[in-house]
Amino acid sequence: MAVRNPISRTVLWLSLLGVGILSILPFVWVIAASFKDEKAIRKDGVWPWQSYQVQRTAPSGESVGVTEHVTLSNYRQVATKVTGLSTYYVNTVYLAVAGTFLSLLVGTLAAYGFARFRFRGNMLLYGLFLFTIMIPGEVTLIGRFELMVRLHLLDTITGLLAAYVAGNLLLVIFIMRNVFESIPQDLLDAAMIDGASSWQVFWEVMIPMGRNGLAACGILTFLSIWNEFFFALTFTFRAETRTLPVGITMLRSQWGVMDVGVLFATVLLSFLPIVIVFILLQRYFVRGLSAGALKA
Amino acid sequence: MVRWTCIILASVILALSAAELIWHRTPVEVFRGREAEGAKGVSVVRVGIASWQAGEFPFAEAVRRYEEAQGGRVKVLVTTLPEDSLNAMLLSWHFGRTEYDAVLAWADEEIFPFIDYNRNSPDPAARSLIVDVREYLTKEELASFVPAMFGGCTRKDEATGAQRSYEIPWMGEVLALNYSREFFKARGVKGVPQTWEEVEAACEKLKGLKDESGNEIAPIALNFAQRGFFAQNCYVPLLAAYKGERGILDSKGRLDVSSPECARVFETLKRWYDRGYISRHAFVSDDVEKDLEVGVTAMYPHWQSRGLWAVAKQKPGAVGIAPTPGAREAGSLVATYGCIIPKCAPNPKQAVEVCYEIFCTDKYGFQSGVSKGFPDPVTGNISKGGKMPVLRSIYADPELPEGIRALAPALEKGYCAPDPLNWAKVSDIIVVEFQRYLRGSTPTAEAALAKVHRRMAAEVYGD
Numbered sequence: 001m002a003v004r005n006p007i008s009r010t011v012l013w014l015s016l017l018g019v020g021i022l023s024i025l026p027f028v029w030v031i032a033a034s035f036k037d038e039k040a041i042r043k044d045g046v047w048p049w050q051s052y053q054v055q056r057t058a059p060s061g062e063s064v065g066v067t068e069h070v071t072l073s074n075y076r077q078v079a080t081k082v083t084g085l086s087t088y089y090v091n092t093v094y095l096a097v098a099g100t101f102l103s104l105l106v107g108t109l110a111a112y113g114f115a116r117f118r119f120r121g122n123m124l125l126y127g128l129f130l131f132t133i134m135i136p137g138e139v140t141l142i143g144r145f146e147l148m149v150r151l152h153l154l155d156t157i158t159g160l161l162a163a164y165v166a167g168n169l170l171l172v173i174f175i176m177r178n179v180f181e182s183i184p185q186d187l188l189d190a191a192m193i194d195g196a197s198s199w200q201v202f203w204e205v206m207i208p209m210g211r212n213g214l215a216a217c218g219i220l221t222f223l224s225i226w227n228e229f230f231f232a233l234t235f236t237f238r239a240e241t242r243t244l245p246v247g248i249t250m251l252r253s254q255w256g257v258m259d260v261g262v263l264f265a266t267v268l269l270s271f272l273p274i275v276i277v278f279i280l281l282q283r284y285f286v287r288g289l290s291a292g293a294l295k296a
Numbered sequence: 297m298v299r300w301t302c303i304i305l306a307s308v309i310l311a312l313s314a315a316e317l318i319w320h321r322t323p324v325e326v327f328r329g330r331e332a333e334g335a336k337g338v339s340v341v342r343v344g345i346a347s348w349q350a351g352e353f354p355f356a357e358a359v360r361r362y363e364e365a366q367g368g369r370v371k372v373l374v375t376t377l378p379e380d381s382l383n384a385m386l387l388s389w390h391f392g393r394t395e396y397d398a399v400l401a402w403a404d405e406e407i408f409p410f411i412d413y414n415r416n417s418p419d420p421a422a423r424s425l426i427v428d429v430r431e432y433l434t435k436e437e438l439a440s441f442v443p444a445m446f447g448g449c450t451r452k453d454e455a456t457g458a459q460r461s462y463e464i465p466w467m468g469e470v471l472a473l474n475y476s477r478e479f480f481k482a483r484g485v486k487g488v489p490q491t492w493e494e495v496e497a498a499c500e501k502l503k504g505l506k507d508e509s510g511n512e513i514a515p516i517a518l519n520f521a522q523r524g525f526f527a528q529n530c531y532v533p534l535l536a537a538y539k540g541e542r543g544i545l546d547s548k549g550r551l552d553v554s555s556p557e558c559a560r561v562f563e564t565l566k567r568w569y570d571r572g573y574i575s576r577h578a579f580v581s582d583d584v585e586k587d588l589e590v591g592v593t594a595m596y597p598h599w600q601s602r603g604l605w606a607v608a609k610q611k612p613g614a615v616g617i618a619p620t621p622g623a624r625e626a627g628s629l630v631a632t633y634g635c636i637i638p639k640c641a642p643n644p645k646q647a648v649e650v651c652y653e654i655f656c657t658d659k660y661g662f663q664s665g666v667s668k669g670f671p672d673p674v675t676g677n678i679s680k681g682g683k684m685p686v687l688r689s690i691y692a693d694p695e696l697p698e699g700i701r702a703l704a705p706a707l708e709k710g711y712c713a714p715d716p717l718n719w720a721k722v723s724d725i726i727v728v729e730f731q732r733y734l735r736g737s738t739p740t741a742e743a744a745l746a747k748v749h750r751r752m753a754a755e756v757y758g759d
Contacts, residue, residue: 039590042583083350083376098309105302142387149391156320158313203299234384237344237395239375249378250347260582 034264035070041260074265084239085266088247091157092226093273095243099164099225100218106165107172108214112202114173115180116188126177133170141234148235155237163231168221179213180206215284219277226274244270339643340371341650344396350376352680353467354665361660362653372650382406386413389425392640397647400466400635400655404448407636408717411451411462420455426636428460432648441465441656444710445632445686463634464648466655467666468684470703470710471533471620471629474603478614479505479513479594488618492537492564495595495621499573502594514575516568517593520731522581527551527723528713529598531730532629534561537622544714550757551714551722553748562741566734588615599631604682604699608669617699619706627709632686656686663690667700718756725751 003009033046040052051067078085114126137144144163145154153159183206191201207214229245236242248266251259345355359372375396382402386409388394413425430438445465453460473488473495480486483502489495499515506512519525536544538557546552568574575593577583587593588606596602603617619628635651637644655662664670667690669681684700684707685691691704713719725748733744753759 038586042586042590098312101302101305102309105306145384145387146391149388149393152317152321154388154393155395156316158316161309161313207298233378233380234387237375237377237381237384237388242378246378249380250350250376 030264031268034074034261034268035072036261037068037071037073038259038261041264074261077259077262078265078269084242085247087240088242088244091242092244095157095161095164096222096225099161099168100221102161102165103168103172103221104214104218107169107217108176108207108210109202110169111173111176111180112206114177116198116206126173129170129173133174137167138230141230144231145234154235155241157241160232160235160241160243163235164225164228167231168224171220172217175217176210176213179210183209212284215281219281219284222277223274338369338371339646340373341398341643341647342373342375342396343650344375344377344399346379346400346402347376348379349400354662354670357670358654358660358662358665362650365660370646370650372654382409386410386425389638389640394638394640396638397641397643398635398637398651400633400651402463402633402636404463404632404712405716405719407449407463407634410636411449412717420453424462425639426462427639427641427644427648428462429464429637429648430459430461432637432645433464433652437652440687440689442468442684442686442688442691442707442710444468444630444707444712447630447710447712448632448716449634463632463636464651464656465632465634465686466651466662467633468686468707469599469601469631470684470706471529471597471623472600472603472699472703472706473618473620474588474596474598474600474606475616475618476588476591476594476610476614477616478611488616489621491621492534496564496568496573498595499568499571503572505594507591511592512576513591514577514587514593515573516595516597517575517584517587518565518568518578518597519581519584520569520574520578520727520734521584523720523723523727525581525598526727526730527719528629528631530565531561531726532713533597533620533622534564536626536629537620540622540625543626543711549714550752551726553726553745553752558745559741562730562733562744565730566741569734600684600699600703601682604697605680607697607699608679608682617702619703623706623709627711628703628706630684630707630710630712632712658685658687658690663687664693667696721756722752725755 003012029046032048033041035048036046037052037054039054040046040050045052048070051069053065054068054071114122148154148159148163151159153162187205187209188201191205196204227245228243229249232243232246233249236246248263248270251263251266343359349355355374359374363370363372377399385399389410390413407426410425414422415424417423445468446461449463449465450459450461452458475488479502480498483505485498485501489498495516502513502515504512505515518530520530532544532551535552535557538560539552539555544552546554552558569578575584575587577587577592585602588596588602589609591610596606597620600617603615606615607617635647635655637647637651641647654660658664661670663685665681666683667681667685669678671677672679682697682699684703685696690696691701715722729738729744729748729751732738732747733741738744738747
């Protein structure tokens, strides 16, 4: 709906601008603060035009007061303080990519079955799947832990991957079933008449037609795995199997007090990939969510 | 195309998972350990340390020196742990599985779930997930510790009446009055306040002070946001001083919240707040913790380490550390950090020996690092330190920081937070009810403390 009245349009634009600024300000603040000394941040001086005093060691070994506006020292400290940062990154990227891929692969196959095959207990099974969405993962933590112990999957990337795939599968099934049900039956019939098998229909018709839904599921799954903390903390013990969210909490000093400059630098490094993924796929994300909602 | 990409990707993931599982079932350390034990007589001790401690204490250097001294017979593998891994550890040890032979840096209250595990079991051996270290330390080793350091981890066995201690202390904290000599001098505050009344008088003199940049200096920084810090740094020291030798416990052995002195504590803190003595960061735990370090407060009653860290950040001699008012008569609150050894560890005796040798004595420079600081691996500057050593003999070192030497006598009358298992819950109730009183929702200190008493009885002790 177009707003023609200039005053209404101005008010609307100003309101949207205000909401936009409010949304983006925390991110800009984190980015600006990541280039400041902790002392400056704690004295509310995070913006680049605000200067601050720090003690630096001169070549003579003498400690001298220096005026600075920005510094890269937080990023230098990330490299030294967060030991194993590269391992955490690799683990998180692998888990997010592999977990998203497996969730989509298994979830879409299951959703295809639920949407297009009529079999005894179809709705009951689907209802059971939906019911499990309502149980918070934390409630099942001890059971999952025992399962991990018995299957010798504790403290392994594979165990964590299995937990993530299982946890995100239901969301994929839920969204993709609705997406697949919204695809006209005529298209499937036409493909069948042309001699396509169910397997070919899945790959040649359902997947291309449901790509918006897949992208939405992909982003949601990727985000949830990338940010997941609780299972990663509980199911892993060694530095080799840790993920980025757990690694970031290790920056905390006792009682949760942090070197906030270093924290912001690390947080920036951790959310950049997510922002990039979201920007690349946001078109599909919005479309996919609405596609999934139509037949819900 | 999509189909084949999916098949290839799925195959790669499966192959990687299979490779990881095979690798995990035969980890290289186990091979190394087995081979070493069999061939060279080398044993491996796996030690977990909390992440916040990794940069604060010279673990790597002390372990390296220890291994060298052992001539390669013992290998100590150190892993840093996220601070919140407590529950995972409990679960893992419950299933008889451990990645560590010893875990360091656990606060007193945090180890009690391990101690209380299976506490009602008729089989004494099934009680607790961690070993009683008294069974493994020699008499001489036990006698070498400052006794107060065992206060937080010792429990009486109800069946036998024996005292059991569940951690090997490696570092302590004592409550102190950390203060700025510079700001005291600027406003003519002479000497260190010996009573809380003198603290109040000093606050009045210090009010309105500003630094050279015009930033306001708070007379005193108190943490009203974090439950533990409120209870231990605000409530307990004032209560201890007001009650004197009667101590901070009530007749049931719980933290006293019902005597008239308790109301006096609440009233005093509120009066200071109303008069503007207290740092504006009082409700932001992270910020108030840094107030003394960044020079925006004149006094900070807290652990001595906060004072000693501020010493390192401020001009030489600018920050002083003294016992809290009343500590000479009533003693000081002490907190300890120790090594715990899981019962499921393959060789608890060796784990205890290694922990004592490396982390409690100063043979490998660890206790020096704990108290005096150690060179930062990046800059080479001496940093951190500021913690109380655990062995009596170390206090004879004349090079210990002035603050630590000044507080050593306070350890003799040291006491730990009562009922560590419930300390967090009790602190939570006290700070919440204090805040309600501070903001006027509860009219009087007596009413606020009556609420604390009722809530403690109902929510913590089930009276």
